[in-house]
Amino acid sequence: MGKGLKRISLVLVIMIFAAVVAACGKGGSKVSVGIVLPTKDEPRWVQDEQRFKDALDGTKYTTDILFSQGSSAKEKENVETLINKGIQVLIICPQDGDAAAAAVESAKKAGVKVISYDRLITKTDAVDYYVTFDSVAVGAAQAKYLVDHAKGSGEPLYLYAGAASDNNAFLFFQGAWSVLQPKIADGTFKIANSSEAVALKDMADLSREQLSKIIGQVTTNWDANEAKNKAQTHLTAAADDMKGDVAILAPNDGTARSIADVFGSDKAVTSYVVTGQDAEKASVQYVIDGHQSMTVFKDVRSLVKDAMGMAIAILDGNTPQTTGSYNNGKIDVKAKQTDVIVVDKDNVKAKLIESGYYEAKDFKGL
Numbered sequence: 498m499g500k501g502l503k504r505i506s507l508v509l510v511i512m513i514f515a516a517v518v519a520a521c522g523k524g525g526s527k528v529s530v531g532i533v534l535p536t537k538d539e540p541r542w543v544q545d546e547q548r549f550k551d552a553l554d555g556t557k558y559t560t561d562i563l564f565s566q567g568s569s570a571k572e573k574e575n576v577e578t579l580i581n582k583g584i585q586v587l588i589i590c591p592q593d594g595d596a597a598a599a600a601v602e603s604a605k606k607a608g609v610k611v612i613s614y615d616r617l618i619t620k621t622d623a624v625d626y627y628v629t630f631d632s633v634a635v636g637a638a639q640a641k642y643l644v645d646h647a648k649g650s651g652e653p654l655y656l657y658a659g660a661a662s663d664n665n666a667f668l669f670f671q672g673a674w675s676v677l678q679p680k681i682a683d684g685t686f687k688i689a690n691s692s693e694a695v696a697l698k699d700m701a702d703l704s705r706e707q708l709s710k711i712i713g714q715v716t717t718n719w720d721a722n723e724a725k726n727k728a729q730t731h732l733t734a735a736a737d738d739m740k741g742d743v744a745i746l747a748p749n750d751g752t753a754r755s756i757a758d759v760f761g762s763d764k765a766v767t768s769y770v771v772t773g774q775d776a777e778k779a780s781v782q783y784v785i786d787g788h789q790s791m792t793v794f795k796d797v798r799s800l801v802k803d804a805m806g807m808a809i810a811i812l813d814g815n816t817p818q819t820t821g822s823y824n825n826g827k828i829d830v831k832a833k834q835t836d837v838i839v840v841d842k843d844n845v846k847a848k849l850i851e852s853g854y855y856e857a858k859d860f861k862g863l
Contacts, residue, residue: 529558530808531579533589537564552805569596576600580607586808588612593662594619610811617664620826627832628804630795632665636672639772643744646770653739654686658712659748689739690731717752724752728759740765750780791841799835
C-alpha cells in the first residue's frame with residue numbers, strides 16, 4: 498500500500514472515530530436527563546420543552562426531550578431511546594397513567610430514577626418521585642368559585658370531567674365534589690346532566706369506583722370537540738327548569754371555551770358561570786371578554802423548576818425535597834406540590850401580566 502493510501506486510510510479512521518465520539522453526546526458525555534412529554538399539538542407542552550431547556554442552562558448536565566404524540570406505544574419507544582442514550586433521570590408526563598407503567602419499569606431496570614411530571618404514573622413501583630400541582634386543590638378552587646357565585650337555590654349544575662385515563666381527572670373531580678356535594682345536599686345546586694352523580698349526591702366522600710361512574714358519564718377526554726358535543730346533547734335533553742342561571746364545572750380551558758360557546762348560544766340560558774384551568778391565552782381573552790368566568794392558573798414555570806431541581810439533586814447525589822405523597826395504586830409516591838392561583842376578571846392583570854407570565858399586548862380589552 499502506498500504512502501498516499503495509508504494516509505487516506507488513517508484520515509478515514511480518525512473521521513469515523515470523531516463521528517462516534519460526537520454521537521455519544523456533547524464532548525463525549527451522555528444525556529443526563531431524558532424528558533418525555535405527551536404531545537406537540539398543545540401549546541402547553543411546547544412551552545414546557547423550552548422551559549426545561551432553560552432550566553438546565555448553566556449546569557453541567559444535558560437533556561433530550563421527546564414527544565409521544567398521543568401514543569403510549571410511541572411513549573415507550575421514546576423511553577427506550579433515552580435509556581440507550583445513557584440517561585440517569587427520566588422526567589415523564591404520561592399519555593395514559595396505567596399504560597406508562599411498562600415504560601418506566603424498563604427505566605427502573607436500567608437504574609434510571611423516574612420523576613412522574615404533572616400526571617401520575619399508576620399501578621407500578623417504578624416511580625421514584627412525582628412533581629405536581631395540588632390537583633385536589635385545583636378542583637376545590639373551581640367548585641368554590643361556583644359556590645361563591647351561585648344565584649339563590651335550585652340552580653342547575655352541569656358537571657364535566659377530564660379523561661378517565663388520566664389520574665389527575667379523578668383528583669380534580671374529587672376536589673370539586675368535596676366542595677359541591679354539601680351545596681347539592683342543601684339544595685343550592687341540582688345536578689342537570691349525570692344520573693350517576695344524582696344517585697351519589699348524599700355521599701360526601703366517593704370511592705375511586707364511584708368517581709369512575711360519574712366521570713364515565715361526563716368525561717370530555719380533554720377534547721374540545723367532545724366537550725362541545727356533550728354540552729349540546731345535555732342542553733338539548735334539558736328540561737326548562739335545567740336552564741336559566743346555570744353553574745358549569747368544566748375541567749380545563751380547552752373544554753371550558755367549547756362548553757361556554759354552547760351555553761352562550763342557548764337563548765333559554767340566562768347566565769352561566771363556567772370554570773377552567775391552565776390560563777391558556779385564548780381562555781384569558783375569554784375571561785376578559787366575559788365568556789369564561791375563571792381559570793385556575795398553574796404557573797408551569799414553578800413546576801418545571803421543581804422537576805428540574807429534583808433531577809439535579811438526584812444527579813448531584815442528593816435526596817430531593819418533597820412535600821407529600823400520592824398513592825398510585827401500588828405504592829405511595831413521594832411528591833413535590835406546587836401552588837395554584839384562581840384568576841378571574843378582577844385579578845387577571847395582576848396575576849398574569851404583572852407577574853411577567855404574559856404580555857399585555859397579547860390581549861384586547863385589558
